[in-house]
Amino acid sequence: MPQPCSIKDCTRTPRWVCDCCQQNLCLQHLNEHNDLLISQLNPLTLEIKALEDCLQALNIQKTIDNSREKLEEWRDDCYKKIDCLFEQKCRELDQVINEKVDQQREELNRIHLKITELIDAQETSRQDIDLLTSTIRQLEININNIEQICFTIVTSPLVIDDTFIFIKETTEHELDLSTLSPVYETIHRPKGSSGPLTCNDRYLLIHQHPNLCLYDREMNIVKQTLWRYGRIWDMCWSSTLGRFIVLEQNNIYLINENTMSINNVHSMKDRDWGACTCSDTVLFTSTNEDGSSIMEFILFPAIEMIREWKYPLTCAKDEIIDDIVYNNGNLALACAFKIVIWLFLRIMDINNTQNIINTDQHENTAHG
Ligand SMILES: [Zn+2]
Ligand SMILES: [Zn+2]
Structure with a gap:
């Protein structure tokens, strides 16, 4: 005797294994199950419609504009x-x-x-x-x-390589350390060399005791000059001035990459400098002391201090600013709490100092 339809109390003869429930069903119950399945199509259509609207409303222009801005910066620079x-x-x-x-x-x-x-x-x-x-x-x-007099002008065509620009897809704000290239070259640092380094689009500037050296992309020393001054606390490149800026304990120097001449442009006797960074129009420096200040200097017509930001706007009374970086209207400060237990990044919108974002990242690592 064959088994009846799998639905409880149904005595009809099963006709087929239902596709959705894998049970042996009679024709009527097969139809019911089929109708039930079909009825589920409508909500799916609605979801598709919603997704279509969502796709339509995507703000791709913002994504494209942000990246285009980078490309345009490169083009303007060229x-x-x-x-x-x-x-x-x-x-x-x-x-x-x-x-x-x-x-x-x-x-x-x-x-x-x-x-x-x-x-x-x-x-x-x-x-x-x-x-x-x-x-x-x-x-x-x-x-x-x-x-x-005639001049013979010999010119070489400008060779532009596709690899000058590399487009890689990343999720927003993602920092992918795996994309860092492997060690390219190791430079031996003589004892007594100051730690900071900086670069422009041609050279890397570092202090190789007793000289200040410019390295090219192949890591060859192309220029060097004797550094007769004290320990270097920080350095940065100013594209506006076309000069490297070097902070010594009490002085700010400009380094000409062509002549390697060193010019003292500012002295501060009673306090010590800590870190520096540049925008197109100004130089920011921080002081190396409890409750560090940030000084703002205009670059043109001469380097001149125009503002000092003091604690608690910059950091707490017992904190020291370790490093500062300017980018796109923001100044990021790395502040180290005295016996360095944690490190946090403080981002100041320099045009609106009320708007300080404190991203306390309590990293239980010693700070380098
Ligand atoms: Zn079924
Ligand atoms: Zn049945």
């Missing part, structure tokens, strides 16, 4: 470099011609003076006249030649 080289070469051209014109002008003045002297003295010789005449002939030739 344009600036081209403009800068172009202007430099234009100046070189002007200089070559102007030097020649000035040379002839000086020679003309010299001869003119000589003739005036002879006239004033009412005395000359045949030899003087011959010499002056031949000099004037030569000057005439030289002056005419200036207009005939």
Whole structure:
């Protein structure tokens, strides 16, 4: 005797195994189960509709705009470099011609003076006249030649490589340490070298006792100069000034990457500097003391202090600011509590100092 339909109290003959419940069902119950399944399609359609609306409303423009902004920054930066080289070469051209014109002008003045002297003295010789005449002939030739000067301009095309820009997808605010490249090169630091380092788009600046050194991308020392001053507390690059900024205990120095000249631009006798960072228009420095202050300096026309932020706005009375970094209108401060038990990041919106975000990350690690 075959088993009846699997539904309780149903005595009808089972026809098929139902797809949804895997039971042997009669035709009627199979239909019921089928209807039930079909009825579940409608809510799914509604969900799809909602997702379609959601997709439509996605703010992809913001994502695209943020990344485009980076690309545009890169493009502007490249344009600036081209403009800068172009202007430099234009100046070189002007200089070559102007030097020649000035040379002839000086020679003309010299001869003119000589003739005036002879006239004033009412005395000359045949030899003087011959010499002056031949000099004037030569000057005439030289002056005419200036207009005939041609320059051969040899240029190389600018080779732009696709790898200059690498686009990688990341989730917002994600910091993926695995994307850090492996150790490229190790630089031995002589004893007595100060720890801070910084770079611009060409060179890495570090103190290799007793010198201040610029390394290129291949990690070769390209330039160095003797550092006669004290321990370096921090350094940063100012693209506005085109100079490296170096903080010593009481002084701020500018380093010219071309000449390696060192200029003291600010001295502060009674307090010590700790850290520095730059925006396009200002330099921020922090003091190395309990309840550190942050000083703001304008870069142009001269480096000049315009503001001091004191604790408790900057940090607590018994805290020291270890490092500061400026980015996009924000100043991030790393503050270390005296015997460094924890470290937190404090982000100040520099145009609205009321708006301080304290991201207390109680990291139970010693702070480096
Ligand atoms: Zn079923
Ligand atoms: Zn049944």
